Amino acid sequence: MSPTGLLYPKMTVVGAGLIGGSVILAARAHGVVGEITIADASEAHRARALEIGLADHVTGDLAEAVRDADLVVIATPVLSIGEVAAAVAPHLKAGATLTDVGSTKATIAEAFRSPALAKVFPIPGHPIAGTEQSGPDAGFAELFEGRWTILTPLADREDEAYAAAVAKLSAFWRSFGAQVELMEEKHHDLVLAVVSHLPHLIAYTIVGSAADLENVTENEVIKYSASGFRDFTRIAASDPTMWRDIFVANKDAVLEMLGRFTEDLQAMSRAIRWGDADTLHAHFTRTRAIRRGIVAAGQESAEPNFGRDRGKH
Amino acid sequence: MSPTGLLYPKMTVVGAGLIGGSVILAARAHGVVGEITIADASEAHRARALEIGLADHVTGDLAEAVRDADLVVIATPVLSIGEVAAAVAPHLKAGATLTDVGSTKATIAEAFRSPALAKVFPIPGHPIAGTEQSGPDAGFAELFEGRWTILTPLADREDEAYAAAVAKLSAFWRSFGAQVELMEEKHHDLVLAVVSHLPHLIAYTIVGSAADLENVTENEVIKYSASGFRDFTRIAASDPTMWRDIFVANKDAVLEMLGRFTEDLQAMSRAIRWGDADTLHAHFTRTRAIRRGIVAAGQESAEPNFGRDRGKH
Numbered sequence: 313m314s315p316t317g318l319l320y321p322k323m324t325v326v327g328a329g330l331i332g333g334s335v336i337l338a339a340r341a342h343g344v345v346g347e348i349t350i351a352d353a354s355e356a357h358r359a360r361a362l363e364i365g366l367a368d369h370v371t372g373d374l375a376e377a378v379r380d381a382d383l384v385v386i387a388t389p390v391l392s393i394g395e396v397a398a399a400v401a402p403h404l405k406a407g408a409t410l411t412d413v414g415s416t417k418a419t420i421a422e423a424f425r426s427p428a429l430a431k432v433f434p435i436p437g438h439p440i441a442g443t444e445q446s447g448p449d450a451g452f453a454e455l456f457e458g459r460w461t462i463l464t465p466l467a468d469r470e471d472e473a474y475a476a477a478v479a480k481l482s483a484f485w486r487s488f489g490a491q492v493e494l495m496e497e498k499h500h501d502l503v504l505a506v507v508s509h510l511p512h513l514i515a516y517t518i519v520g521s522a523a524d525l526e527n528v529t530e531n532e533v534i535k536y537s538a539s540g541f542r543d544f545t546r547i548a549a550s551d552p553t554m555w556r557d558i559f560v561a562n563k564d565a566v567l568e569m570l571g572r573f574t575e576d577l578q579a580m581s582r583a584i585r586w587g588d589a590d591t592l593h594a595h596f597t598r599t600r601a602i603r604r605g606i607v608a609a610g611q612e613s614a615e616p617n618f619g620r621d622r623g624k625h
Numbered sequence: 626m627s628p629t630g631l632l633y634p635k636m637t638v639v640g641a642g643l644i645g646g647s648v649i650l651a652a653r654a655h656g657v658v659g660e661i662t663i664a665d666a667s668e669a670h671r672a673r674a675l676e677i678g679l680a681d682h683v684t685g686d687l688a689e690a691v692r693d694a695d696l697v698v699i700a701t702p703v704l705s706i707g708e709v710a711a712a713v714a715p716h717l718k719a720g721a722t723l724t725d726v727g728s729t730k731a732t733i734a735e736a737f738r739s740p741a742l743a744k745v746f747p748i749p750g751h752p753i754a755g756t757e758q759s760g761p762d763a764g765f766a767e768l769f770e771g772r773w774t775i776l777t778p779l780a781d782r783e784d785e786a787y788a789a790a791v792a793k794l795s796a797f798w799r800s801f802g803a804q805v806e807l808m809e810e811k812h813h814d815l816v817l818a819v820v821s822h823l824p825h826l827i828a829y830t831i832v833g834s835a836a837d838l839e840n841v842t843e844n845e846v847i848k849y850s851a852s853g854f855r856d857f858t859r860i861a862a863s864d865p866t867m868w869r870d871i872f873v874a875n876k877d878a879v880l881e882m883l884g885r886f887t888e889d890l891q892a893m894s895r896a897i898r899w900g901d902a903d904t905l906h907a908h909f910t911r912t913r914a915i916r917r918g919i920v921a922a923g924q925e926s927a928e929p930n931f932g933r934d935r936g937k938h
Contacts (some may be wrong), residue, residue, distance in 0.1 A: 440849060440851065440852050459851075460848065460849060493848075499840075499841075502840060502841055503841050503845050503846075503849060504849070504852070506834075506835050506838065506841050506846060506854070507835075507845075507846055507849045507850055507852050507853060507854040508849070508852035508853040508854065509853075510831065511831065511853035511854050511856070511857055512853050513890075513893060513897075514827060514831065514890070515853075516893070516908060516909055516912050517886065517889050517890045517893050518823065518824065518827065518886055519912040519915050519916075520889055520908055520911060520912050521819075521882075521885050521886045521889045522819050522820070522915070523911070523912070523914070523915055524885070524889075525819065525885070527812075527815060528812075528815055528816050528819050530915065530918065531918075532816050532820075533816075533819060533820055533915065534915065534918045534919050534922050535773065535806075535922070536753060536773060536816060536817070536820045536821070537820055537919050538753065538772075539753050539817070539820050539821035540820060540821040540822075540824035540825050540828075540860055541819070541820040541821065541824050542919060543824070543856040543857075543859070543860060544824055544856075545912075545915055545916040545919055546856070546916065547853055547856060548909075548912040548913070548915075548916060549912070549913050549916035549917075550909075552905075552906050552909035552910045552913075553906065555905070555909050556902050556905045556906040556909060559896075559897045559905055560897075560900055560902055560905075563897055563898065563900065566897055567894065567897060567898060569834075570890075570894055570897075572834050572837070572838070573830065573831055573834045574887070574890070574894075576830050576833055576834045576837075577826075577827070577830045577883075577887070580826060580829070580830050581880065581883055581887075583872075584826075584872045584873075584876055584879055584880060584883075585876065585880060587873055587876065589869050589873055592868070592869045592872055592873075593865050593866065593869040595829060595833055596829055596861075596863075596865035596868050596869060597865045598833060598836070599829050599832040599833050599836070599858075599861040599862070600861070600862050600865075601836070602832050602835070602836055602843065602846065602847065602858055602861075603832075603858040603859065603861065603862035604862075605843065605844075605847045606847050606850050606855060606858055609847050609848070
């Protein structure tokens with residue numbers, strides 16, 4: 313039981329997947345919610361959620377699920393969150409908090425600005441955590457420990473009650489061991505485009521390019537992958553549906569970042585073509601600073617195997 | 626002591642760095658060489674090599690160092706290997722084996738084809754292993770265990786004696802626990818361009834692009850780097866001088882691979898711009914096969930932390 317105490321007497325989670333399930337388990341472990349309801353469109357998911365006792369109530373009826381809830385967490389795929397918000401809007405209790413856990417925020421903030429949600433506190437959110445698992449069995453209470461959760465409160469909701477709802481939702485995430493950051497939704501999407509979406513797009517692309525070569529076999533790529541390629545294949549094995557949704561929803565920020573990257577890559581290409589050793593050396597030296605920052609910030613400690621896995625060439 | 630037995634009564638290593646030092650320690654540990662000589666141009670490296678007893682003889686005089694050697698291993702930076710080969714050529718014993726450990730092979734094979742080397746057995750080589758350390762203290766005997774070493778024998782040297790020299794050098798590397806593969810030098814450079822050089826170039830570029838953004842701070846990039854970016858920063862912290870040399874020496878293969886990648890990235894960009902969800906999904910699904918191949922081949926086992934580090938978004 314956490315020192316936070318009960319924050320929401322009744323919580324409803326829409327979508328009993330990895331994140332939804334983990335939110336429930338963490339909230340229960342830390343005693344910050346009372347009664348828990350799950351709404352899920354999949355009959356199989358509902359049956360399984362019942363079987364493992366994930367919630368007090370499990371239903372396929374969205375309206376019924378959210379009626380008395382103090383907190384509603386939409387934990388469905390990114391492209392469906394706006395729709396779910398519109399569907400539950402007429403049934404929400406006045407003064408309830410509505411949030412989500414989607415990986416992009418601008419399109420969701422847009423949906424959350426609907427006049428139909430004026431009587432509740434809609435606060436878009438994004439816990440930066442996950443595993444490759446999915447479904448009702450995938451969740452675990454510790455998923456958010458030591459991770460960041462970004463909330464993107466709506467700028468046009470400046471009243472004190474809204475600010476109090478944001479503070480309470482922040483306390484909810486903090487009780488799970490997460491660190492909370494508030495951010496404007498467009499900025500969130502830009503930051504995530506850099507640190508997550510563009511890296512994933514690049515990894516997916518290079519792994520595809522390697523698979524298409526006619527003069528290098530897939531077997532050779534696999535055999536010698538320890539020399540750099542392997543890290544990309546790990547990222548490129550992420551869930552295709554989730555990532556498709558992210559690139560559709562965060563198109564503008566991803567294309568902007570991709571434009572920057574492509575320009576820079578062309579400059580490197582030119583330096584290689586002209587044998588401009590000084591430009592290459594200067595660039596390769598400069599990028600070490602960010603790595604040092606990451607290690608210094610404890611985002612990554614010197615793993616025991618670090619030395620041996622790096623610098624292979 | 627390995628069951629291989631003594632292969633080369635006298636071995637000379639040029640360059641007392643990480644790889645040169647590791648070759649010496651592994652060769653001694655497995656009893657495959659007798660007398661060991663180091664040649665190094667750096668007075669500090671020579672002093673240190675003497676201090677830690679890395680070899681039986683340590684000298685700055687290349688001619689003297691290689692005079693009686695049965696095996697000469699050039700372990701200097703890629704761009705200097707051709708020069709060293711030319712410098713030692715007149716002093717080599719007839720029938721000696723000359724090899725190197727550089728990360729690219731076509732330019733080195735070219736140098737090894739010199740008529741001045743006709744009386745020896747020049748066999749370009751590349752152990753795919755390394756750490757971020759350098760200098761005479763960096764080496765360790767186990768560096769090559771479970772790694773690949775690629776040899777690129779010269780196609781124009783088809784005599785039996787040359788084949789026997791290649792077989793002996795293969796046994797030398799195998800005695801260290803390495804797996805040996807023979808390959809044509811241009812093919813080596815193409816394979817390494819895919820699995821190593823292009824991934825490094827891309828990682829260096831994206832880390833540089835992220836550092837240059839005016840609307841996302843370096844602190845934000847560091848804070849949220851766990852969501853994909855971090856893997857790239859690790860690669861982009863590799864030794865700048867080594868990588869500059871690699872891109873200069875392997876220009877053609879890198880530019881060819883970069884061209885393929887850029888085309889594929891443009892196709893992805895177009896799919897995102899037009900919201901072509903099906904193309905994105907199909908591509909993201911396809912790339913999982915290579916990952917499965919890598920895990921199946923034991924190139925990477927399911928690390929304990931694997932699940933939690935993957936799929937963050």
